[in-house]
Amino acid sequence: MAAPHAMRGYRNGFGDRVLFVAVLLLAAIWIAPIVWVVGLSFKPNDVLMRSTGGIVFPPFTLKNYADILAASSVFHWMLNSAIVAIGQTILTLLIASLAGYGFARTNFPGKRMLFVLVLAALAVPEQAIIVPLHTMFAVVDLHNTYAALIAPRLAFPFGVLLMTQYFRAISPEIEEAALLDSASRFKVFWRIVLPLSIPAQATLGIYTFLHGWNDYFWPLVSATKPEMYTLTVGLAAMQTNFAQTEGIGFLMAQAVFAGLPVMILYLFFQRYIVSAVAGAPAK
Amino acid sequence: MLKRTFLGLAGGLLASVALCAPQAWAQAKTEITFARFFGACEGDYGTSQDVAKARGECGVMTTLTNLFNATNKDNILVKPQIIEWGPYYQQFNARMAAHDIPTIAVMHSAQLGDYVRYVEPMDDALKEAGIDTADFTPNARAAVTVGGKIYAMPWDTHSWLWHINLGMFKKAGLLDAGGQPILPKTVDEMIAQAKAVREKTGKPYIVMATSGPGDAANSGRSYYSWMYDQNATIFPNGFEKADFKTPESLATLKAFEALAKADAITKGLDSGGGLGGFLNGAGAIYLTGTWRIDDMLAAEAKPDSPLHEGYAARVFPNLFKTQSVWTDNHTWVLPKGTPAPQHKAALVFLKFLWDHNFDWARGGGHLPARQSLMAEYAKLPQRQYVVDIPTFGKALPHEARRQFGFQNMIGEEVVNIINSGKTAEQAADAMQERSVALLRGR
């Protein structure tokens, strides 16, 4: 992480200020809609029904948030989203780490062929197999289960390739030392390699989590029972043309409320997102 | 540290799942699922049981459900499954494919023909529930009858209106001596009125939502209404081939073209923007259905509202031969595959709804499905002007497949005339072509 100095080396003067203003301008564009949404969430619904402008002026209300606490499916959907996203994250980390280690560090018959298969799988778009996936899950009657919501994502090879890359970058000496220390192959993986790959796990974990949390198409067609809705599908269900005019403020409050935990999670893990990717040289 | 955080999070969540599991409800209750659109309004009506105070479709539906759950003697728990209106039927398909069968589902009568294979015939069930089918309005009866059998309990007749800002009509000189709005009788009259409104108020004549998901239906309903005024159909030669180039169809499309060319209709609003705009006085007429009457009346009552000078609900006007209008119906169906106890409980709930049909008509704005309620309905504000709709309103027969597909497709092409400047002929060509694809499936 020597970059900070590297960049500062040639930064000075007028050009920097122009750049900085440009970045600030972009940041303003980026944050404006969010500020707006937060603003709307504090406005009474009947005011918003007539106009969504003037969010900085009174009247303000906390009713929308109070309503969430009083009666809203948002909690349940958040829980579903969390179960799905965390389930996907944990399982992805587990099988991607195992497979990544297998490909990066062990030898077994047919390894090269299987790895080519994994690389090829990278080209398969998830949206393009939704129709057959839906048919398959319908045949085995698994729709509206957490398993159905979680499982399809586990097949995508990004995590395996990321972990393979990362494990290749870890010095093999340490694993060799462990082998000489009479550790089994699995023990080497579990006790030595896995703890060493926590930064990569964090990266993969965050991306998997976000992906799972934000997934729309699959839950839309697989979670058809409202009690199995994830947040994305649930909020979309709230957004009927009718609801939009009857409760923009309430809807926005739910949006803010739903976005909050992930935002906090992000702020907490933020440094891992960059540094972990940096830790795995893309050779 | 990180690992521990992850594990902690996961553990906590799993624990809370266990706590929140559906077992929380009492064991003995018979749970039935109730799939519907009409929106969710837990914020305003989450616990309310006061049906009289409920406004709007969502408010009435939610309150009725709450009331039933609190008061029914049969220990039945109705669990609403609220799905967005736009993808409701996609979702319904997915549910059927996933063997996730709701006990009761709302269905537009326009869709009943496509889904009749998957729902229970209800002649006997309605009798068993004590619902008098003789009380169905003729419109409602036709809506739920396929091949001589009743497949749904009708809930309303809804139709397509002009919601009029009388203040702006007055400015444009479009009120008669009695203060009632003068409606156009031809396309030319309509355009002339539009010019008057534009001149006198600077605002567009018609406000209509065209851009949001599902908003295409608005244009589709308008198209059908003017087609029916000409006693025309899009299926002049049987239900396997549509024809959009009949003179009547082209005349209808030309009416939209004329509106667009005269800048008499708003472009690119979604329903939020449309309704909000109209309530703010952004146009003289709002094109939407019966379901908004109550909201408009509420707005009219507010002193600071641009509608305060007066509001009128009128049937979508006849510009051609004989007054008709598009109608559709919300109905309740019992999808096949429900176990007997739920089936029985569903009938109890349907009877409850049937008994509260007037609440729906009042709060939701739709016309009731029961003939016996019509007189009382007509006494509600503005309802006298729409109460006759069931006698002259029309819908496609159930033999016509993919009715929503058609309504949407037609609507999209009309929207293209309004928003994108397509000509009537171009739109008709596109409709013709797209209808082939629509009828291709089974």
Next chain:
Amino acid sequence: MSGAASSGIGRPSWANLLFVLPYMLVLAVLLIAPVGLGMWLSFQDYDMLGGWAGGVGFENFTNLLNDRIFLGTVRNTVIFVVLTTPAFIVIGLFLALSLNDRTRRSSALRSIFFGASVLSVTIVTLVWRLVYLPDRGLLADTLAIVGLHGLDPVVSETYALPAIAVVTVWWIIGLPMTLFLAALQQIPAEIYEAAALDRTSRWRTLLFITLPSIRRTVVMVAVLEIILQFQLFGQALLITGGGPNNRSRPMVQFIYEAGFRDLQLGFAAAASQILFALMLLAALAQMWLGRRQDGAS
């Protein structure tokens, strides 16, 4: 991500297969099998509720190629990819270059740019529908200040797709930015120090040192974004519904509608195959370009 598996440590053993077995099983059941099933479905008449009615040969494909709506979705999707991918690269790179230091300021700004990615598509589209609302949205209000009226992107055939592209870039610029940041942090500081001693200008440093050093990442981001953006769905469905005049309907929405609205699974599967083929072509072309440049330098 190139290169076949290099040899690991230790002797080859069937037991090591156990490491990859869980994933390979998941891959086989949940990816390879659906791909195969999808290919089969695309030659069938298969109704979601009505069931299977036999093979139809290439009929689904010929119907697709004669379907103007479908061809429109192909055009829209390709345009969308062409609009967004360079934007992701240029803006992502610009942000990464500007925010690649450890000051609190940069960290806060990074959070802002990444922050939108944590919002789900439903929330994002809800927000932007309000932003784009004709006459009363944030955009209309803002443009009105500078005297611009009537620019309503979601109802314009020309601007609807770019408007969705803007939302998409706004939403998930965080990923390319992060990938670029990671790549930048791997450039050894010595190279910049040497460049500084050589009095290299900012532009020349960028052109001749920074960019060549992260070229692989640029290619990777390009391929990644092509793959992601070909799968546009939620934003279009929820903002414009595909309109106006089908000018913003993407292929995935077509697949969704064909399969889940019109119940024609075979037809939808056939459209999926075309999407798949297009993405493969685009990604391969991008990789080929990247590799060619790789070899040239």
Next chain:
Amino acid sequence: MSGLSLKNVSKHFGMLEVIHDLSLDIADGEFAVFLGPSGCGKSTLLRMVAGLEPLSGGEIHIGGKRIDALAPGDRGVAMVFQHYALYPHMTVRQNVAFGLRNIGTKSDEIARKIAAAAGTLEIAHLLDRKPAQLSGGQRQRVAIARAIVKQPDIFLFDEPLSNLDAALRSRTRIELARLHHRLRATMVFVTHDQVEAMTMATRIVVMNQGRIEQVGAPMEIYLQPATRFVASFIGSPAMNFLAATPTGDANGRIMVRLADGTTVATAIPAAALPASGPFTLGVRAEHVLPGAGSPARVDVVERLGERTLVHALANDGSTIVYDEPGDVAPAIGDHIQLTIDPAHVHLFDAAGRAYHADRIA
């Protein structure tokens, strides 16, 4: 009995053969050093012994037991790696205990062994630190402690000193030698540094391109290198090599003429030499004597402190290095005269094979 025996060991990576049919015996208690330039296969050989590289052919025995099919942990070997390979997420104590736990050693015994090893290596105060908190030398000791506690039959060292600075390196050399002496264990040490080999080994195995060039005690290798490669690799400064043409013999000892015309009467038996072919004469710097003799011009002077190396150009252009004690040295450009001590010259034939004078007892 824990000697190491390699029998016809070979190794290839694909088409590339890195170890050619190599056989070697290392006796119990020996400190054997595999010495050679990088890429000579010495590390590969060590890793094959450790079980980290599979053999392409041949057998490996430790203490008479064939072990080349066993897992690394089952071979009774411990290894100290070039970069120490400490487990970064474990404390020193956990690092050292890891291997013992894996073979089910009882906790109290582990504690006892760690205490003993920590005492020996003076790392008792570091036991609860993580590797990142240690200096290079300390890590080195931990790595050795980790090997010691396992009480292996054979210690393997893979260039463990290459990451230490010069002072620490020489100190560690001494400690390792001392450790060897105390443990009397068999040790195999891989290095490319001839000083390490010379100072620590009881026997040096000089390797080049996957083959053993010579096996012998350090001084044996120094004094009687078996090949030109060994001669050039051992000794600092490197041996002087000069083209030489045999001109006959005197008393059965070969006489050669160098390129500058000088004739050297070597002590090498003429009979041992092949009949013809180009020869190279090798002579170490300490056996080139300044004073009377062939003329040369001083080119470079390297002062090492205790002695000074003088690089001189003979009149045929070849470079000869000799050393002067202390700071005594001619100036650059000075004309000097050099004599080669004929008793200490070596001859190498075209194949690089060496011919020496009879060993002076």
